[in-house]
Amino acid sequence: MARKTCVLSIITCGAGPAAAVGELVSLALGRGWTVQVIATPSALPFFDARRIEEVTGSPVRSQYSKPGAARSRIPDAIIVAPATFNTINQWALGLTDTYALGVLAEQTGLGIPIVVLPFVSDALASRPPFTRSVQALRAEGVSILLGGDGIRPHPAHGEAGVANEFPWRLALDEAAEMTGFGA
Numbered sequence: 001m002a003r004k005t006c007v008l009s010i011i012t013c014g015a016g017p018a019a020a021v022g023e024l025v026s027l028a029l030g031r032g033w034t035v036q037v038i039a040t041p042s043a044l045p046f047f048d049a050r051r052i053e054e055v056t057g058s059p060v061r062s063q064y065s066k067p068g069a070a071r072s073r074i075p076d077a078i079i080v081a082p083a084t085f086n087t088i089n090q091w092a093l094g095l096t097d098t099y100a101l102g103v104l105a106e107q108t109g110l111g112i113p114i115v116v117l118p119f120v121s122d123a124l125a126s127r128p129p130f131t132r133s134v135q136a137l138r139a140e141g142v143s144i145l146l147g148g149d150g151i152r153p154h155p156a157h158g159e160a161g162v163a164n165e166f167p168w169r170l171a172l173d174e175a176a177e178m179t180g181f182g183a
C-alpha cells in the first residue's frame with residue numbers, strides 16, 4: 001500500500017535563498033511530505049522561523065536539545081538548501097559544531113537519502129577544499145545538485161538576482177527519485 005506521508009527534514013544554511021525557504025516548505029507540503037526545518041544559527045536571520053513553524057506544525061531547530069528533551073524525528077529524506085561553502089566543507093570533514101552538522105553527520109551514516117542544493121560563488125566553488133568536499137560527500141551517496149543539470153555557482157558579489165530564482169523543485173524531484181515518494 002502507498003505510504004500516506006513521509007518525513008522530510010529541510011536543513012537551511014546562511015545564504016541568500018534561505019530568505020525564501022518557505023517556498024520549499026510549501027512545495028514539499030504540497031507533495032505530501034511532513035516537513036521539519038533545521039536551520040544553522042547563521043540561517044536564522046534570513047527567514048521568519050515562526051511563520052515556518054506555523055506552516056509545518058514543527059519547531060525550527062537550530063541548537064542541540066538539552067539532555068532529556070524531545071529529539072527531531074528521524075526523516076525519510078533530507079534536503080540541504082541552500083547549502084553554504086562552510087556547511088559543505090565542515091560536513092565532509094565530519095565536524096559537528098552546529099546542530100545541523102550534527103544531524104547531517106549522523107544521518108549520512110544512517111544512509112538516509114540526502115539531496116543538496118549548494119549556493120556558492122564561482123570563486124568559492126573553484127577552491128580545492130570545496131571540490132574535495134563535494135567529491136567526498138558524493139562518494140558517501142549524497143546527491144549534490146551542482147553542475148550538469150544542477151545549480152551553477154553564481155558570480156562573486158552578484159548573488160542577489162540568482163538567489164531569487166533558486167531551483168527548489170530540482171531538490172524535491174531528486175528526493176522523489178531517491179525515495180519513491182513525493183513525485
Ligand SMILES: Cc1cc2nc3c(=O)[nH]c(=O)nc-3n(C[C@H](O)[C@H](O)[C@H](O)COP(=O)(O)O)c2cc1C
Nearest residue numbers: 013014015016040042043084085086087119120159
Ligand atoms: C547576506 C549574506 C549572504 C551570504 N551568502 C553566502 C553564499 O551565497 N554562500 C555561502 O556559502 N555563504 C554565504 N554567506 C556566508 C555564510 O553565512 C557564512 O559562511 C556562515 O558562516 C555560514 O554558516 P552555516 O554554514 O552554518 O550556515 C552569506 C552571509 C551573509 C550575511
